[in-house]
Amino acid sequence: MSTLDINNIGEFLAHAHALEAEAASQYADLAEQMEVHNNTEVAELFHKLAEIEGKHIGKIDDKAGDTPIPHIPPWEYKWEGGQSPEAVVDMDAHYMMTPHHALRMSLKAEERAADFFQRIADNTTDEEVRSLSAEMAEEERDHIKWLNEWLKKYPEPENGWDEDMDPPMLQE
């Protein structure tokens, strides 16, 4: 993996904020999609995840205090592969998905996020960035633990969980 160097607290906060915001907004979207498709169980789960990420945004903004956060266009963040590490791969969503799939999706995202913060912490020359980043990485790892716990309640469903015998609806 390439080295990730963020040596400026503003830049760091911008990344951290965007990372959480992106995740929150994605979860909210997914929750909505599940609602529209009558998958209420997973919709609730995504709502919950969105709420959690929302709280993270608050936390980061608190940490930022008066530190100026620069605006960075979405494509100029130093994300590996262009997307925020905590973004889930929404192409993996399915209207029949179960909480197991949703949690797996989220887990992968959290792992990438933890890794992202850890690498900044490892590489940065800025002490403030280092400590905040390490703190964030730790927090993401907490999530991972917690998600893993949660996941235990939802074992992987058998093959064929996504089988829909009905044809799609013809539309326009």
Place this chain on the structure above:
Amino acid sequence: MTAETALAPKHSPRDYKSDIKPVWCPGCGDYSVLGSITKAFSELNLDPENVAVISGIGCSSRIPAYTDCYGFHGVHGRSLPLAAGLKVARPDMTVLVASGDGDGFSIGGNHFMHACRRNVDLTYVVMDNRVYGMTKGQASPTTEPDWDNALTPGGSGISPFRPLVIALAAGANFIARGFSGDQNGTAKLLKEAIEHPGFSFVQILSPCVTFRPDQKTWKDDVHDAAVDPTDEIGRAARRLMTDDGFNTGVLYKGEREAFQPPIGEATATVADLEGKFAL
């Protein structure tokens, strides 16, 4: 908030989203395209009321209602003339046109070519999933000839349409390819496309998880194209004619002036016109 945040866009991407919930299948690439569009609008600092999103018919063409901009969900295949009419009449509006591979390249193919030629300052986004999603999975012009489906069992047997080289041959001023799996990269392409004068064409590979679950592999197929988009047109033609359909990025940039006849600038009155008929 501090002084620097003032430089942030006036509107967040979310501000460009309406409260109407998409009918799309979860997993559909079009969700991400919607995200790219709103991100581009935000970065361009556009006021939502000065933006119009125009479309035809198809899953992808449902986008206008999901934005909180002005929109027109027209008839199948005619989004480009609808949008050209709007833009010529209202040059002050930013006009984005959203389409699918069926809407844009099958029934709408003629308008596509002529929009490229005419070079009205539009940004044309085609969500290409190589299938007619809305009507349940028939072959579109970009579908592989051996893709089995109910209407043409065993495959259409017809060689796929190459939208990018057609756009170039027809005169498009800006040609790019994006992938819905890269929401931010695509947002950047869209921003550039909107900023570029004249007709900009952006093909976005946007998988249909319902009828083309095989397209999940696209994320491994796409790759960055390291080209000089201002390349001489003959070389660009060769490049786009033989490309593999998966290289992404800005692939051509032209310098033609946008077509925009003056409007609203009267030099005579209606009475003057009538004078010509008077004896």
Place this chain on the structure above:
Amino acid sequence: MTAETALAPKHSPRDYKSDIKPVWCPGCGDYSVLGSITKAFSELNLDPENVAVISGIGCSSRIPAYTDCYGFHGVHGRSLPLAAGLKVARPDMTVLVASGDGDGFSIGGNHFMHACRRNVDLTYVVMDNRVYGMTKGQASPTTEPDWDNALTPGGSGISPFRPLVIALAAGANFIARGFSGDQNGTAKLLKEAIEHPGFSFVQILSPCVTFRPDQKTWKDDVHDAAVDPTDEIGRAARRLMTDDGFNTGVLYKGEREAFQPPIGEATATVADLEGKFAL
């Protein structure tokens, strides 16, 4: 007469001409194109009743009635689907499609692209005079952007359509350009085009003496293109993208198989079909 005349064609070019007198202006290039067509038919030894000439609307599209073959003078811009329907239903017929630059590239542009893709074994002849002759001289897609006319005074301001590179990009199997001033050379192109399997496209520069008297200079502009028509497609794209519009000859030849689903070969009866519904 000697033994060799036995090898002469069954029918002279004149045998393919009807007794209906063209409405064309004397001097119009289309007379010569009619001559090229009948010469090609004659050399191909076709029986007139096994040939169909299909067209849309325009001066050039009047050709079917002037041949003594089967013909269809359809509506504006739709000659290609009309012809494709005929050819798919009747693969035994030789089908030539005649069009103008307005009929073929403006209103008919979508069918042009899709006919190239579909690759039904048709020969498509477009008499290009860079003007709408039939409707009294408006700009067509191939018209120079600064050509002054009543409908777009001062010129259309739109960059011209490049039919050949579009045809290539869309998948045409044979691409050639002729000039009405070279009746025999064009006859040869047409013969080759008809013989080539799949969709063949022949643009024939055919001046409109009435609305484009300036085209009289074309005879000095055209020149032979010394190219290898079986050239690799990328190089062909580059060549056709940057050509000057006046090089004539066969400019591309592809190897794709013609689209011709089997017809007339039943493997089941209607009763068999009904059996599927029976309980």
Place this chain on the structure above:
Amino acid sequence: MNQPTDNTTSISLVLAGSGGSGVITAGNMLLAAAAKAGWYGLMTRSAGPQIRGGEAAALLRLSSEPVSAQPDRYDLIIALDWLNFERFADEIPLDKDTVIIGDASAAKKTPAFVTEGPARRGDIDFKSMSKAIPGGRPNMIALGTIGALIGLPEDALDAALSDALAKRGEDAIAASRAGAEAGRAIAAEMPATPKLPTPEGEKAGRWLISGNEAAGLGAIRGGVRFVAAYPITPATEILEWMSPALTKVGGVLVQAEDELASINMAIGGSYGGVPALTATSGPGLALMTEAIGLAVASEVPVVIVDVMRGGPSTGIPTKSEQSDLNMALYALPGDAPHIVVAPNSIRDCVFTTQWSVHLAEAMQTPAIVLSDQALGQAKSVIAAPADIAFFAQRETATTPAEGEEYQRYAVTASGVSPMAVPGTPGCAYTADGLEHNPRGTPSGGAKDHHIQLDKRQRKTDDFDYGQHWADQAGEGDTVVLTWGSCTGPVLEALDNLAGTEQSARMVSMRLLMPAPKEQLANALEGAKRVIVVEQTHSGQFMGYLRANIDLPKNVEHHCTPGPLPIRPGDIETLIKEGTPS
């Protein structure tokens, strides 16, 4: 808690669920099982706007008699969940006798229109029950319950399950059977619905078919061997059925780039001598009218099936309406006589489409078949339609004798001129959309124009349409005049009123254009009341009738647009109580 109920001849039920719960598939299995049991049936479907995984409902009506209409009320509603069930409220009339079974424990609660409605209720926890069965699915449990409630013989359901799941293997079949078994078992705890009597007699000679399939089959029966088309809801199934079917019988279907291409391809194929068809819906038909006019002027037979949906514009693509009538009749530029016919039942889709091919070919002119979503997308068990001897018989030309000249548009008494098939020596001609003389040479002269206008008009005016111009039924001096998919509910209403004081007659017009004026006048003779029934907003059918025949001053008019079907009860009320004015 079963209560015994009377036997009945028809049972109506809804199976609803969302997000891939498979209710449509289950509905299809139920219909197939009913057919196996010897019942007739009709199934329609309704769904949310989501492309996939939205809420869906299978609406079935099963009967020991052929079913011609959606029911006035439902006997049974089974909801696997209640998510978004409100969407269907309009479509599912319920009353105090309706039995509603759903999962009271489900996340989303039963909607108000159900709880507050008058119906009887039962609860089944489909989810838990299905979890208890390996590979079990809620929809299979529901099937079992339904079967038990309505009296469907077990073996019929079993057989239907086996057929439907054959490809998925033994395990799947076993799981489904187990599910159905569980469903059957719990049925005893549910409020009873009426039971259909076990049918006697012959069930051979019946088909399970949709209107769209039936139209496709009719076309092939009629001789169509070339189809060019562009997909559009709700016509696509005609094409998807025809594509492989044509290949088998030596024909071909081409997917065109748009409707402009499809109609022109079809005309080209037919010009080549192969009977041809295209199918579409309103927006597509609008794009075809220029070329249909060409077919009129150049006298090329071609069949266009318009499976109507709610309009105007993109409208309501998945719901039915008869509002393309005006377009079918009048949308061609100029005076362009052509044929418009309409099937009046799923079964009749076979006959009318077959007939349309015959008419188009015999008169060398386009024929538009006005089907609609309610016929096209509904599936039905029907008595197999007899094959009528209508097969494309085009009057063709042969090489003229020495010294004689072939005239493509020769003026004849019938108006029909022998049409040369390309390839025929000595008959080369150019078909033309420009006005022309008998030979086909373009002509703007008054004489040629009048002669050809007369000739084209004569072809369709003077043709002998026989008794097929309409279906008539019932007795009485009240006449209900209708067409298309409104026919089913009218027929049923008439059946219900037969023998009463309100007994009435029906005239259902199959031939719409040319207007069968004389036949209509005769059919209406002696009528004291005439009631016109149609499914439009603006009264298009009424306008057309008025334009063509003298209706009695007191003619009544029942005209209501989609998306809801007209039901037999609406017509009964109409006949009994008259049209409120």
Place this chain on the structure above:
Amino acid sequence: MNQPTDNTTSISLVLAGSGGSGVITAGNMLLAAAAKAGWYGLMTRSAGPQIRGGEAAALLRLSSEPVSAQPDRYDLIIALDWLNFERFADEIPLDKDTVIIGDASAAKKTPAFVTEGPARRGDIDFKSMSKAIPGGRPNMIALGTIGALIGLPEDALDAALSDALAKRGEDAIAASRAGAEAGRAIAAEMPATPKLPTPEGEKAGRWLISGNEAAGLGAIRGGVRFVAAYPITPATEILEWMSPALTKVGGVLVQAEDELASINMAIGGSYGGVPALTATSGPGLALMTEAIGLAVASEVPVVIVDVMRGGPSTGIPTKSEQSDLNMALYALPGDAPHIVVAPNSIRDCVFTTQWSVHLAEAMQTPAIVLSDQALGQAKSVIAAPADIAFFAQRETATTPAEGEEYQRYAVTASGVSPMAVPGTPGCAYTADGLEHNPRGTPSGGAKDHHIQLDKRQRKTDDFDYGQHWADQAGEGDTVVLTWGSCTGPVLEALDNLAGTEQSARMVSMRLLMPAPKEQLANALEGAKRVIVVEQTHSGQFMGYLRANIDLPKNVEHHCTPGPLPIRPGDIETLIKEGTPS
């Protein structure tokens, strides 16, 4: 050999010739000269099928009164040569008083219908005469002869020649004058025609204009500032006139790739807030109907001018017919209420097109203007039409107050909902062709569908069209009911019969859709005879009237297709002798 003839109020003449003889130009000069002299006039043209250089004829009618119809007979025919003159036989009724002047020495001899006809003859050797004049041309000689015969003041012709040839320079003008002089000189040797009296009074306030120019001007008067179109005969001149005119008044015309594009561009421009129009003829209108339906459903105003030509299909592009009526009324998919209006004279092309813009904008719906070739391509001297205060006035929306929500398709009493112009903050909405709720969100629900269908219907049904729905004239208990270009000959017939026993009234419907039922019923009240006059083969107007109003049982019908005009005498005969049945 001059014989004195009575003075008259109208003179009709034909100037024919072939192969570049310049008869159309000469005809235009004559019309201009007549206008200068204070006469009114009408010029139509006829030509062979050749693109250029074929036989052509300028048909003129000059009068001291406004001219509203082609004449019943011609006073004078001047043929510069007789080549293919037979082509015009149908169009040029002649009688014993007709004076025919041609070149007896010419290569092709006078056709039989002339020599065998009853007319009086004179000979002029145009060729030799013109050769004698440097730069002389036969058509100028003919002009001089005509001028002298019909009493056209010399200075008027002189002035017209100078105007027309100004760009060609003094020599050309001098040569023409010399030619005309020679023609005048020889006129004395010709049989006399009637002479028009030298007009008195005001000739200011008159225009020389074609119907197509008039429609273009009406559109601009009405506020149209965006046009997208594709050329087609006989509508192209509207576009060719409007293109530079729009540029001057701050508008723009875009040439589209086809009619599908033109109508959609026009809708797009109008959606943007700029009143928009497209113009076409039958085949083009057929291609536009899908999008016109979109404009209905999405409620976008747009004006479509259809200059009708002979149909069906490509038909007879250069001749007039009213046979697109059905298409204009009925061609849209679904129930799609819209406006159809028709100008009834060249002069009225200004008003009706202007009014159509007003109607479209006021009701936010498409308006189709049915002009025809006879109006569009004819040139006329007319009294300048007053500018009516009809200017596009669209009800637009403003930013809603805090907490309020903009509803594009809000349900209002009139059916019209304020339409936000893009750029208005807080009103962003998506126009949709899918059925929708008041906010514009797609909806397939019964309630939304019915509400929006009602709303759209209400807009056009309840609008106050004032007295403009029809033009009425004459007196009597016979009513001639007609529309469009049939109005001229009817008016003239009524004029001729005024004060006699056969004196009759005319109702010429300008508003065709929605059908002005009440107004019509009132207008027909008390009529003993109703005679419907239209120029179609199948009686489209009659069918439409029947569909909408109760016509008397004994209604008479004069319906004849193109390409020949209906003449005043036909109508007079009709009124006098009744419709043969």
